[in-house]
Amino acid sequence: MTTIVKINCADRTGIVSRLSSLLSELGCNILESSQFFQPDTGTKREDGTGQFFMRLDCSTAGVKLADLQDSLDRFRDEFSANVLIASSQQIVPTILMVSKFDHCLQDILYRVQTETLPIKIVAAVSNHPDARATIERLGIPFHLWPVTKENKSEQEAKLDELVVRTGAELIVLARYMQILSDEFSSKYFGKIINIHHSFLPAFKGAKPYHKAWDRGVKHIGATAHYVTPDLDEGPIIEQGTERVNHACDPDELVSRGRDIESRVLSRAIKLHAEERVFVNGSRTVVFEQ
Missing domain, CATH: 3.40.50.170 (Formyl transferase, N-terminal domain)
Known part of the structure:
Protein backbone atom coordinates (compact mmCIF):
# COMPACT_ATOMS: atom_id res chain seq x y z
CA MET A 1 0.00 0.00 0.00
CA THR A 2 1.28 3.46 -0.92
CA THR A 3 0.13 6.60 0.86
CA ILE A 4 0.55 10.26 -0.06
CA VAL A 5 1.40 12.72 2.70
CA LYS A 6 1.19 16.46 1.96
CA ILE A 7 2.21 19.13 4.42
CA ASN A 8 2.71 22.87 4.37
CA CYS A 9 3.52 25.25 7.17
CA ALA A 10 5.60 28.27 8.06
CA ASP A 11 9.26 27.42 7.45
CA ARG A 12 11.43 26.59 10.44
CA THR A 13 14.30 24.30 11.36
CA GLY A 14 13.56 20.61 11.85
CA ILE A 15 10.46 20.07 9.69
CA VAL A 16 11.89 17.38 7.43
CA SER A 17 13.78 15.68 10.24
CA ARG A 18 10.75 15.49 12.50
CA LEU A 19 8.39 14.24 9.80
CA SER A 20 10.88 11.63 8.61
CA SER A 21 11.43 10.39 12.16
CA LEU A 22 7.71 10.01 12.84
CA LEU A 23 7.20 8.04 9.64
CA SER A 24 10.26 5.88 10.28
CA GLU A 25 9.07 5.02 13.79
CA LEU A 26 5.87 3.63 12.26
CA GLY A 27 7.76 1.55 9.71
CA CYS A 28 6.88 3.72 6.72
CA ASN A 29 9.34 3.73 3.81
CA ILE A 30 9.60 7.00 1.87
CA LEU A 31 9.55 6.21 -1.86
CA GLU A 32 9.35 9.73 -3.30
CA SER A 33 9.94 13.11 -1.68
CA SER A 34 9.47 16.62 -3.06
CA GLN A 35 9.89 19.84 -1.13
CA PHE A 36 9.99 23.59 -1.69
CA PHE A 37 10.51 26.67 0.42
CA GLN A 38 8.98 29.94 -0.77
CA PRO A 39 11.32 32.70 0.52
CA ASP A 40 9.77 35.66 2.28
CA THR A 41 9.78 38.59 -0.14
CA GLY A 42 9.01 41.13 2.54
CA THR A 43 5.74 42.13 0.89
CA LYS A 44 2.69 42.84 3.01
CA ARG A 45 0.15 41.05 0.81
CA GLU A 46 -0.96 37.44 1.32
CA ASP A 47 1.39 35.96 -1.25
CA GLY A 48 2.20 32.64 0.39
CA THR A 49 5.81 33.57 1.16
CA GLY A 50 7.74 32.13 4.07
CA GLN A 51 5.99 28.79 3.55
CA PHE A 52 7.41 25.27 3.31
CA PHE A 53 5.74 22.62 1.14
CA MET A 54 6.38 18.89 1.07
CA ARG A 55 4.82 15.87 -0.64
CA LEU A 56 5.79 12.29 0.17
CA ASP A 57 4.92 8.92 -1.34
CA CYS A 58 5.28 6.34 1.41
CA SER A 59 5.03 2.57 1.54
CA THR A 60 2.69 1.96 4.47
CA ALA A 61 2.25 -1.82 4.24
CA GLY A 62 1.44 -3.15 7.70
CA VAL A 63 0.91 0.34 9.14
CA LYS A 64 -2.47 1.08 10.71
CA LEU A 65 -4.12 4.21 9.31
CA ALA A 66 -5.12 5.27 12.83
CA ASP A 67 -1.49 5.16 13.94
CA LEU A 68 -0.38 7.16 10.90
CA GLN A 69 -3.11 9.72 11.53
CA ASP A 70 -2.14 10.00 15.21
CA SER A 71 1.53 10.62 14.38
CA LEU A 72 0.70 13.23 11.76
CA ASP A 73 -1.73 14.92 14.15
CA ARG A 74 1.18 15.36 16.54
CA PHE A 75 3.27 16.80 13.72
CA ARG A 76 0.40 19.14 12.80
CA ASP A 77 0.14 20.45 16.34
CA GLU A 78 3.90 20.87 16.74
CA PHE A 79 4.40 22.82 13.51
CA SER A 80 0.94 24.41 13.07
CA ALA A 81 0.89 22.61 9.72
CA ASN A 82 -1.72 21.72 7.16
CA VAL A 83 -1.57 17.94 6.69
CA LEU A 84 -3.31 15.72 4.16
CA ILE A 85 -3.22 11.93 3.90
CA ALA A 86 -4.45 10.21 0.73
CA SER A 87 -4.11 6.88 -0.99
CA SER A 88 -1.92 6.94 -4.08
CA GLN A 89 -4.58 4.74 -5.69
CA GLN A 90 -7.40 7.20 -5.06
CA ILE A 91 -9.90 7.83 -7.85
Whole structure:
Protein backbone atom coordinates (compact mmCIF):
# COMPACT_ATOMS: atom_id res chain seq x y z
CA MET A 1 0.00 0.00 0.00
CA THR A 2 1.28 3.46 -0.92
CA THR A 3 0.13 6.60 0.86
CA ILE A 4 0.55 10.26 -0.06
CA VAL A 5 1.40 12.72 2.70
CA LYS A 6 1.19 16.46 1.96
CA ILE A 7 2.21 19.13 4.42
CA ASN A 8 2.71 22.87 4.37
CA CYS A 9 3.52 25.25 7.17
CA ALA A 10 5.60 28.27 8.06
CA ASP A 11 9.26 27.42 7.45
CA ARG A 12 11.43 26.59 10.44
CA THR A 13 14.30 24.30 11.36
CA GLY A 14 13.56 20.61 11.85
CA ILE A 15 10.46 20.07 9.69
CA VAL A 16 11.89 17.38 7.43
CA SER A 17 13.78 15.68 10.24
CA ARG A 18 10.75 15.49 12.50
CA LEU A 19 8.39 14.24 9.80
CA SER A 20 10.88 11.63 8.61
CA SER A 21 11.43 10.39 12.16
CA LEU A 22 7.71 10.01 12.84
CA LEU A 23 7.20 8.04 9.64
CA SER A 24 10.26 5.88 10.28
CA GLU A 25 9.07 5.02 13.79
CA LEU A 26 5.87 3.63 12.26
CA GLY A 27 7.76 1.55 9.71
CA CYS A 28 6.88 3.72 6.72
CA ASN A 29 9.34 3.73 3.81
CA ILE A 30 9.60 7.00 1.87
CA LEU A 31 9.55 6.21 -1.86
CA GLU A 32 9.35 9.73 -3.30
CA SER A 33 9.94 13.11 -1.68
CA SER A 34 9.47 16.62 -3.06
CA GLN A 35 9.89 19.84 -1.13
CA PHE A 36 9.99 23.59 -1.69
CA PHE A 37 10.51 26.67 0.42
CA GLN A 38 8.98 29.94 -0.77
CA PRO A 39 11.32 32.70 0.52
CA ASP A 40 9.77 35.66 2.28
CA THR A 41 9.78 38.59 -0.14
CA GLY A 42 9.01 41.13 2.54
CA THR A 43 5.74 42.13 0.89
CA LYS A 44 2.69 42.84 3.01
CA ARG A 45 0.15 41.05 0.81
CA GLU A 46 -0.96 37.44 1.32
CA ASP A 47 1.39 35.96 -1.25
CA GLY A 48 2.20 32.64 0.39
CA THR A 49 5.81 33.57 1.16
CA GLY A 50 7.74 32.13 4.07
CA GLN A 51 5.99 28.79 3.55
CA PHE A 52 7.41 25.27 3.31
CA PHE A 53 5.74 22.62 1.14
CA MET A 54 6.38 18.89 1.07
CA ARG A 55 4.82 15.87 -0.64
CA LEU A 56 5.79 12.29 0.17
CA ASP A 57 4.92 8.92 -1.34
CA CYS A 58 5.28 6.34 1.41
CA SER A 59 5.03 2.57 1.54
CA THR A 60 2.69 1.96 4.47
CA ALA A 61 2.25 -1.82 4.24
CA GLY A 62 1.44 -3.15 7.70
CA VAL A 63 0.91 0.34 9.14
CA LYS A 64 -2.47 1.08 10.71
CA LEU A 65 -4.12 4.21 9.31
CA ALA A 66 -5.12 5.27 12.83
CA ASP A 67 -1.49 5.16 13.94
CA LEU A 68 -0.38 7.16 10.90
CA GLN A 69 -3.11 9.72 11.53
CA ASP A 70 -2.14 10.00 15.21
CA SER A 71 1.53 10.62 14.38
CA LEU A 72 0.70 13.23 11.76
CA ASP A 73 -1.73 14.92 14.15
CA ARG A 74 1.18 15.36 16.54
CA PHE A 75 3.27 16.80 13.72
CA ARG A 76 0.40 19.14 12.80
CA ASP A 77 0.14 20.45 16.34
CA GLU A 78 3.90 20.87 16.74
CA PHE A 79 4.40 22.82 13.51
CA SER A 80 0.94 24.41 13.07
CA ALA A 81 0.89 22.61 9.72
CA ASN A 82 -1.72 21.72 7.16
CA VAL A 83 -1.57 17.94 6.69
CA LEU A 84 -3.31 15.72 4.16
CA ILE A 85 -3.22 11.93 3.90
CA ALA A 86 -4.45 10.21 0.73
CA SER A 87 -4.11 6.88 -0.99
CA SER A 88 -1.92 6.94 -4.08
CA GLN A 89 -4.58 4.74 -5.69
CA GLN A 90 -7.40 7.20 -5.06
CA ILE A 91 -9.90 7.83 -7.85
CA VAL A 92 -11.40 11.32 -7.50
CA PRO A 93 -15.17 11.58 -8.03
CA THR A 94 -15.63 14.36 -10.59
CA ILE A 95 -18.39 16.37 -12.24
CA LEU A 96 -17.69 17.44 -15.83
CA MET A 97 -19.29 20.62 -17.18
CA VAL A 98 -19.34 21.40 -20.89
CA SER A 99 -21.15 23.62 -23.39
CA LYS A 100 -20.97 23.07 -27.17
CA PHE A 101 -17.27 22.52 -27.82
CA ASP A 102 -16.47 18.97 -26.71
CA HIS A 103 -12.78 18.49 -27.55
CA CYS A 104 -11.68 18.68 -23.89
CA LEU A 105 -14.58 16.46 -22.86
CA GLN A 106 -13.69 13.80 -25.44
CA ASP A 107 -10.06 13.79 -24.35
CA ILE A 108 -10.98 13.39 -20.69
CA LEU A 109 -13.43 10.58 -21.44
CA TYR A 110 -10.78 8.70 -23.43
CA ARG A 111 -8.18 9.05 -20.68
CA VAL A 112 -10.65 7.87 -18.04
CA GLN A 113 -11.60 4.83 -20.15
CA THR A 114 -7.94 3.94 -20.66
CA GLU A 115 -7.25 4.43 -16.94
CA THR A 116 -4.62 7.12 -17.48
CA LEU A 117 -6.58 9.78 -15.59
CA PRO A 118 -7.38 8.89 -11.95
CA ILE A 119 -10.90 10.29 -11.76
CA LYS A 120 -14.41 8.82 -11.83
CA ILE A 121 -16.99 10.89 -13.69
CA VAL A 122 -20.06 10.80 -11.47
CA ALA A 123 -22.12 13.24 -13.54
CA ALA A 124 -21.98 15.65 -16.47
CA VAL A 125 -23.71 19.01 -16.66
CA SER A 126 -24.32 21.13 -19.74
CA ASN A 127 -26.30 24.16 -20.79
CA HIS A 128 -26.65 22.64 -24.28
CA PRO A 129 -27.79 19.16 -25.43
CA ASP A 130 -24.86 18.56 -27.82
CA ALA A 131 -22.88 16.23 -25.54
CA ARG A 132 -25.84 14.18 -24.26
CA ALA A 133 -25.35 11.16 -26.57
CA THR A 134 -21.60 11.02 -25.91
CA ILE A 135 -22.10 11.09 -22.15
CA GLU A 136 -25.08 8.76 -21.86
CA ARG A 137 -23.41 6.19 -24.13
CA LEU A 138 -20.95 5.63 -21.29
CA GLY A 139 -23.66 5.34 -18.67
CA ILE A 140 -22.84 8.68 -17.07
CA PRO A 141 -25.80 10.71 -15.74
CA PHE A 142 -26.32 13.77 -17.97
CA HIS A 143 -28.00 16.92 -16.70
CA LEU A 144 -29.22 19.49 -19.21
CA TRP A 145 -29.54 22.77 -17.35
CA PRO A 146 -29.88 25.74 -19.73
CA VAL A 147 -28.77 28.98 -18.07
CA THR A 148 -30.45 32.37 -18.40
CA LYS A 149 -30.24 35.54 -16.34
CA GLU A 150 -33.54 34.59 -14.75
CA ASN A 151 -32.65 31.02 -13.69
CA LYS A 152 -28.88 31.23 -13.08
CA SER A 153 -29.21 31.05 -9.28
CA GLU A 154 -31.68 28.17 -9.52
CA GLN A 155 -29.42 26.14 -11.82
CA GLU A 156 -26.41 26.77 -9.62
CA ALA A 157 -28.38 25.56 -6.61
CA LYS A 158 -29.01 22.34 -8.54
CA LEU A 159 -25.28 22.03 -9.17
CA ASP A 160 -24.57 22.55 -5.48
CA GLU A 161 -27.05 19.79 -4.62
CA LEU A 162 -25.50 17.51 -7.26
CA VAL A 163 -22.05 17.93 -5.72
CA VAL A 164 -23.39 16.86 -2.33
CA ARG A 165 -25.50 13.98 -3.68
CA THR A 166 -22.72 12.47 -5.81
CA GLY A 167 -19.91 13.10 -3.35
CA ALA A 168 -17.96 14.91 -6.08
CA GLU A 169 -14.59 16.22 -4.92
CA LEU A 170 -13.71 17.97 -8.19
CA ILE A 171 -15.56 20.01 -10.81
CA VAL A 172 -13.97 20.35 -14.24
CA LEU A 173 -15.09 23.09 -16.61
CA ALA A 174 -14.28 21.40 -19.92
CA ARG A 175 -15.06 24.46 -22.02
CA TYR A 176 -18.19 25.30 -20.04
CA MET A 177 -19.06 28.76 -21.29
CA GLN A 178 -20.93 30.10 -18.29
CA ILE A 179 -19.51 32.12 -15.41
CA LEU A 180 -20.01 30.63 -11.96
CA SER A 181 -21.13 32.99 -9.22
CA ASP A 182 -18.67 34.48 -6.74
CA GLU A 183 -20.41 32.56 -3.95
CA PHE A 184 -20.11 29.18 -5.69
CA SER A 185 -16.52 29.83 -6.79
CA SER A 186 -15.52 30.75 -3.24
CA LYS A 187 -17.34 27.79 -1.66
CA TYR A 188 -15.53 25.29 -3.86
CA PHE A 189 -12.20 27.07 -4.20
CA GLY A 190 -9.44 24.60 -5.00
CA LYS A 191 -11.98 22.08 -6.29
CA ILE A 192 -12.95 23.68 -9.62
CA ILE A 193 -10.54 23.56 -12.57
CA ASN A 194 -11.09 25.62 -15.71
CA ILE A 195 -9.27 25.78 -19.04
CA HIS A 196 -8.53 29.19 -20.53
CA HIS A 197 -7.80 29.51 -24.24
CA SER A 198 -4.59 31.48 -23.87
CA PHE A 199 -1.08 30.97 -22.51
CA LEU A 200 -1.85 34.00 -20.39
CA PRO A 201 -5.31 35.61 -20.25
CA ALA A 202 -4.49 38.07 -23.03
CA PHE A 203 -7.32 37.36 -25.46
CA LYS A 204 -10.49 37.21 -23.41
CA GLY A 205 -14.01 36.85 -24.73
CA ALA A 206 -15.28 35.58 -28.06
CA LYS A 207 -13.06 34.37 -30.92
CA PRO A 208 -9.73 34.47 -29.03
CA TYR A 209 -7.81 32.77 -31.86
CA HIS A 210 -9.07 35.32 -34.37
CA LYS A 211 -7.86 38.07 -32.06
CA ALA A 212 -4.52 36.31 -31.76
CA TRP A 213 -4.29 36.06 -35.54
CA ASP A 214 -5.06 39.78 -35.85
CA ARG A 215 -2.13 40.48 -33.52
CA GLY A 216 0.20 38.16 -35.43
CA VAL A 217 1.12 36.07 -32.42
CA LYS A 218 3.98 33.60 -32.67
CA HIS A 219 2.86 31.32 -29.83
CA ILE A 220 -0.60 30.11 -28.90
CA GLY A 221 -1.40 28.21 -25.75
CA ALA A 222 -3.76 27.34 -22.94
CA THR A 223 -3.87 27.76 -19.17
CA ALA A 224 -5.56 25.48 -16.64
CA HIS A 225 -6.31 27.15 -13.33
CA TYR A 226 -8.44 26.98 -10.21
CA VAL A 227 -11.62 29.02 -10.46
CA THR A 228 -11.97 32.11 -8.27
CA PRO A 229 -14.42 35.03 -8.27
CA ASP A 230 -11.84 36.89 -10.39
CA LEU A 231 -12.59 35.65 -13.91
CA ASP A 232 -9.70 33.66 -15.42
CA GLU A 233 -7.32 34.95 -12.74
CA GLY A 234 -7.19 31.91 -10.43
CA PRO A 235 -3.98 30.11 -9.37
CA ILE A 236 -2.40 28.48 -12.43
CA ILE A 237 -1.89 24.71 -12.38
CA GLU A 238 -0.59 23.95 -15.88
CA GLN A 239 0.14 25.72 -19.17
CA GLY A 240 1.14 24.72 -22.68
CA THR A 241 2.18 26.53 -25.86
CA GLU A 242 2.91 25.83 -29.50
CA ARG A 243 4.80 27.96 -32.00
CA VAL A 244 2.87 29.20 -35.03
CA ASN A 245 3.76 31.48 -37.92
CA HIS A 246 2.33 33.87 -40.48
CA ALA A 247 1.06 31.02 -42.67
CA CYS A 248 -1.48 29.86 -40.07
CA ASP A 249 -5.00 31.19 -40.64
CA PRO A 250 -7.53 31.52 -37.79
CA ASP A 251 -8.99 28.06 -38.46
CA GLU A 252 -5.55 26.49 -38.09
CA LEU A 253 -5.04 28.36 -34.83
CA VAL A 254 -8.41 27.09 -33.58
CA SER A 255 -7.50 23.49 -34.46
CA ARG A 256 -4.08 23.65 -32.83
CA GLY A 257 -5.48 25.54 -29.87
CA ARG A 258 -8.10 22.91 -29.13
CA ASP A 259 -5.43 20.24 -29.06
CA ILE A 260 -3.36 22.25 -26.59
CA GLU A 261 -6.40 22.95 -24.40
CA SER A 262 -7.21 19.24 -24.19
CA ARG A 263 -3.68 18.27 -23.22
CA VAL A 264 -3.25 21.03 -20.66
CA LEU A 265 -6.61 20.43 -18.96
CA SER A 266 -6.07 16.67 -18.67
CA ARG A 267 -2.57 17.26 -17.33
CA ALA A 268 -3.93 19.67 -14.70
CA ILE A 269 -6.61 17.19 -13.64
CA LYS A 270 -4.00 14.46 -13.22
CA LEU A 271 -1.72 16.70 -11.15
CA HIS A 272 -4.65 17.66 -8.93
CA ALA A 273 -5.92 14.09 -8.54
CA GLU A 274 -2.45 12.86 -7.58
CA GLU A 275 -2.24 15.55 -4.88
CA ARG A 276 0.72 17.23 -6.56
CA VAL A 277 -0.67 20.77 -6.32
CA PHE A 278 -0.52 23.20 -3.40
CA VAL A 279 -2.32 26.53 -3.57
CA ASN A 280 0.15 29.18 -2.44
CA GLY A 281 -1.54 32.56 -2.27
CA SER A 282 -2.33 33.58 -5.84
CA ARG A 283 0.12 30.99 -7.17
CA THR A 284 0.60 27.23 -6.94
CA VAL A 285 3.43 24.90 -6.02
CA VAL A 286 3.31 21.86 -8.34
CA PHE A 287 5.47 18.80 -7.72
CA GLU A 288 5.58 17.05 -11.08
CA GLN A 289 6.38 13.37 -11.29
